[in-house]
Amino acid sequence: MPSFHRPFGRISATAAVTFTLALVLAACGSTGEDAAPTAEPSDATTSVTPSAATSSGALAGTAPESTDRGPLLTVTINGEEVSPNVEEFELGTGEKLLVEVDSDRAGELHVHSAPEQFIEFAAGTTNTEIVVNTPGTVEVEDHETSAVVAIIEVR
Amino acid sequence: MFPLILPMHGLGGGADLPIPASFAIAGGTAALALSFVVLLLAWRTPRFATPGGERAIPFELAAILDSRSWTLSVRVLGMVFFGFMLWPALFGPDLLNNPTFGVVYVWLWVGVVPASLLFGRFYRAVSPACTVHLVLSKAAGRQPSEGTRHYPAWLGYWPAAVGLFAFVWLELVSPQATYLGPVRTWFAFYLAAMLLGGVIFGERWLERADPFEVYSTLLAHLSPWARNDQGDLVWISPLRHLARVPGEPGLVATVAVLLGSTAYDSWRESVTWIRFVQSGGIDQTVLGTAGLLTAVTVVGVVFMAASMATGVDDGADRRRVPRQLAHSIVPIVVGYMVAHYLSFFVQVGSQTLIQISDPIGTGANLFGTADWEVNYWFSQHATLLASTKVVAIVSGHVLGVIAAHDRALEILPRRHQVAGQLPLLFTMVLYTYMGLYLLFGA
Numbered sequence: 001m002p003s004f005h006r007p008f009g010r011i012s013a014t015a016a017v018t019f020t021l022a023l024v025l026a027a028c029g030s031t032g033e034d035a036a037p038t039a040e041p042s043d044a045t046t047s048v049t050p051s052a053a054t055s056s057g058a059l060a061g062t063a064p065e066s067t068d069r070g071p072l073l074t075v076t077i078n079g080e081e082v083s084p085n086v087e088e089f090e091l092g093t094g095e096k097l098l099v100e101v102d103s104d105r106a107g108e109l110h111v112h113s114a115p116e117q118f119i120e121f122a123a124g125t126t127n128t129e130i131v132v133n134t135p136g137t138v139e140v141e142d143h144e145t146s147a148v149v150a151i152i153e154v155r
Numbered sequence: 156m157f158p159l160i161l162p163m164h165g166l167g168g169g170a171d172l173p174i175p176a177s178f179a180i181a182g183g184t185a186a187l188a189l190s191f192v193v194l195l196l197a198w199r200t201p202r203f204a205t206p207g208g209e210r211a212i213p214f215e216l217a218a219i220l221d222s223r224s225w226t227l228s229v230r231v232l233g234m235v236f237f238g239f240m241l242w243p244a245l246f247g248p249d250l251l252n253n254p255t256f257g258v259v260y261v262w263l264w265v266g267v268v269p270a271s272l273l274f275g276r277f278y279r280a281v282s283p284a285c286t287v288h289l290v291l292s293k294a295a296g297r298q299p300s301e302g303t304r305h306y307p308a309w310l311g312y313w314p315a316a317v318g319l320f321a322f323v324w325l326e327l328v329s330p331q332a333t334y335l336g337p338v339r340t341w342f343a344f345y346l347a348a349m350l351l352g353g354v355i356f357g358e359r360w361l362e363r364a365d366p367f368e369v370y371s372t373l374l375a376h377l378s379p380w381a382r383n384d385q386g387d388l389v390w391i392s393p394l395r396h397l398a399r400v401p402g403e404p405g406l407v408a409t410v411a412v413l414l415g416s417t418a419y420d421s422w423r424e425s426v427t428w429i430r431f432v433q434s435g436g437i438d439q440t441v442l443g444t445a446g447l448l449t450a451v452t453v454v455g456v457v458f459m460a461a462s463m464a465t466g467v468d469d470g471a472d473r474r475r476v477p478r479q480l481a482h483s484i485v486p487i488v489v490g491y492m493v494a495h496y497l498s499f500f501v502q503v504g505s506q507t508l509i510q511i512s513d514p515i516g517t518g519a520n521l522f523g524t525a526d527w528e529v530n531y532w533f534s535q536h537a538t539l540l541a542s543t544k545v546v547a548i549v550s551g552h553v554l555g556v557i558a559a560h561d562r563a564l565e566i567l568p569r570r571h572q573v574a575g576q577l578p579l580l581f582t583m584v585l586y587t588y589m590g591l592y593l594l595f596g597a
Contacts, residue, residue, distance in 0.1 A: 086430045114502065114534040135537045137424075148429050 070096055073130075075142070075149050077103035082147040089152045097130045097152060109149070112139040176595040179541075180588060183549045187587045190553045191580050194560045195573055201564040203398035209381065209389040217388045226280070230289075233281030243514035244342075249335040254514055256333055257507025259342075260326055263367065265500045268492050271371045275380035278371030284349035285361055285368070291354070302357030311363065312405030314352075316412050318345070318366030320451065323416035327423065328443035369409060373485050376400050397558050400482035407477045410484035411455030414586075417491040419450035421593035454586075458484065461582035466575025468568050479566060480579065483559035487586065490551020494544035494594060498533035505530040544594055552587045556580070 071091065076083045091097055101109070101121040111117040113132045121128075132138050132154045140150040212220075219225055244255045270277040279285055292299040321341070331337040345366075352360035361368055376399060381391040400406070422428055423446065432439050462477035505527070512525040520526070533540045559579055567575045 085433050086426050088426060114531045115529065134531060134534045136534055147433060151426055151429075 069098060072098045072100065073140070073150050075099065075101045075103070075109070077101065077105065077107070077142065079104060080145060082142050082145050082149060084149055086148050087150045089150060091132065091152055091154050093133050093135055093154055094131060097132075099126075099128050099130055101126045101128075105144075108143045110141050110143045112141070113154075118143075176592075179545045179595055180591040183545055183552075183591045184584055184588045186549050187552050187556065187584050188580075191556055191560070191576075191583075194557060198557070198560060199564070199572075201561050203395045203558075203561050204565050208395050209383050209391050212388045212390055220388060229280045230286045234283055234286050236281075237283040239514075244335065244339055247335070247515040250516065251333060252510050252513075252516065253335065254507055254510040255335060255338060257503055257510060259338060260332075261500060261503045261507055264322070264326065265492065265496045266504070267367060267371050268374060268489060271374035272378050272489070274375075275378045276368075276372050276375045278365075278368045279361075282361070282365065282368055284346055284353070284365060285358075287346075287350060288353040288358070288361060291350070298357075300358040302353070302360065303355050306356040306359040306363065309404055311403035312369060312409045314360075314364030314405075315366050315369035316405050316408035318348075318364065319370065319409060319412045319416075320447075322366055323412065323419075324444065324447060327416065327420055328440060328447055330440055363403075363405075370413065373400065373409070373482075374489065376482070377485060377489065394554065394558055394561075397482050397485060398561065400485070402475075402478040402481065404478065406481040407455055407459060410481050410488060411451050411458065413488045414484055414491065415451030415454040416447065417488070417495055418454065418589065418593060419447045421495060422446065422450065425593075457582055457585070461578040464578035465563060466567055466571030471566070476566065480559050480562055483555040483562065486554035486558065487551045487583075487590075490547045490549075490554075491590060493547035493551075494590070497543060497547075498540055501530050501533055541595075545591065548587065548590045548594070552583055552590075556583055559583070 071089055073087065073089065074084075089097060099109070099119065101119075102125050103121055104123055106120075106122045108121065109119040111119065111130055111132070114134045114136065117130065119128055119130065120126075130140070130152070132152065135154050138152045138154060139148050140152065141148045211217075240255065240258055243253050247253045247255065267278055274280075289299050292301075325332055325337065325341050329337060349361060349365050352364055362372070363369065376397045377393045379390045379393060379396070381389055381396050381399070383389045423443070428446070432442050458481070459477045462480045463473045465476060465480075467473060467476055506529045508524050509527050509529065512522045513519045514521070560576065563576050563579070564572060
């Protein structure tokens with residue numbers, strides 16, 4: 001008995017091909033978009049605090065400005081409150097990120113690079129820097145509260 | 156009142172560098188759609204449902220692998236390692252350099268993937284729960300497969316789905332994930348549940364309720380090691396092997412937990428999520444649990460909806476279709492695990508190898524690895540790593556589409572074989588897009 005072979009369903013095949021073509025065209029169209037998945041340039045720097053010599057209570061300003069010495073991360077710690085809330089930075093490998101910590105207690109910042117780094121600070125103002133030599137996404141957090149203050153994308 | 160913030164501690168290291176994101180995302184998604192067209196044109200009859208396709212293993216090798224001494228040695232090794240790990244787990248300091256964490260979250264949870272793909276039902280062969288169950292059965296004078304009662308068929312894989320969720324919750328959501336107490340408690344409950352269930356239902360309980368054994372056995376269906384109907388060891392093509400996954404209740408939930416948890420793990424590292432969680436308001440554990448549950452539910456529900464929308468005969472029970480197609484998610488899970496955890500596995504895995512020489516922090520060097528360095532190879536070859544991630548996700552999805560297509564050809568009537576698969580194809584394309592976006596765009 002001959003097997004009854006139906007034609008493959010021309011409508012179904014056409015539908016599938018059209019659908020796929022549409023997808024491919026959409027995909028090709030989207031490669032024209034901005035390829036960078038990271039934050040805008042204005043996030044790469046932060047505000048300049050009033051004075052490097054004053055102790056705790058210094059204000060963190062809100063307007064982002066670039067400093068002459070490069071990107072700056074200002075961490076303000078007031079008891080359990082830690083700011084900023086995940087500031088984004090973009091750096092090259094080996095590039096310095098200046099860090100200023102204004103805190104009412106001693107503690108340390110934990111930098112999740114490969115290998116990991118620890119930045120100790122005392123009560124008051126501490127100025128230091130972070131350098132990451134391996135590309136990747138690096139979280140910087142306050143060790144005691146586990147609050148993430150910054151995420152650095154290192155290329 | 157404890158602070159409402161997210162602990163980034165534990166086993167973190169640098170995450171990995173993206174290649175131009177939109178290119179990867181678009182390319183991967185298109186590759187999947189194109190592969191479906193190729194399948195439609197070239198693969199028109201089900202190939203994996205036919206019997207045969209097995210190759211006998213060389214007699215000498217089969218004799219070794221099936222011998223009692225081999226099985227016994229592997230079991231003893233598993234128990235010895237488990238016993239050794241009790242030492243740092245129970246008596247070691249509750250610090251991050253306690254090797255317990257690395258062994259549980261990296262060697263076991265990630266390591267089960269390559270081990271099962273390469274060696275088959277790996278966890279079953281070394282599992283301490285299984286070994287103790289065998290010993291207890293021997294002592295009680297009954298067969299290990301016998302229990303007091305019959306394992307109810309309607310339960311299927313559901314206990315494993317719950318167990319897997321409990322583990323990923325511990326790993327990803329619990330703020331106590333890297334403290335010894337909760338980890339010890341989790342495993343104490345796990346062992347108790349496995350042994351008790353083994354006594355009641357026999358070996359079948361372990362095969363359906365032990366989260367790690369179920370995970371390992373599902374993965375083992377992508378390995379070439381199988382048994383034929385006579386019980387002999389044979390070699391078989393991985394995709395043909397995959398088609399043998401029993402379509403039992405709870406299978407969809409199990410693969411949804413595996414896939415959803417990896418998606419959640421990617422998502423919770425995004426700036427958006429961290430900022431949201433840290434901005435106060437709701438307790439972070441509650442948020443994390445909600446996030447994990449959402450990810451798992453979305454994966455499961457979308458898959459179920461797409462499967463049930465496939466054009467089966469009106470007489471067929473649509474509710475049974477998802478579990479007949481759920482095996483196709485397994486290669487996708489493998490792709491995601493490779494993409495998300497490869498560099499983590501090498502980095503933290505090598506760190507654990509160093510830590511294990513000094514289990515209780517006394518400065519010992521038991522295995523000579525204490526002076527080794529952590530392997531940062533993948534972090535230093537970021538482009539290769541990023542490319543590997545894209546290839547892993549896309550390949551996983553392509554294999555999943557092949558598996559689903561072959562099964563669909565079996566269960567769909569002729570006239571619906573193309574259009575009937577479109578909902579599922581759309582879902583797979585969506586998963587590919589989401590997977591790549593989570594890794595590179597979020």
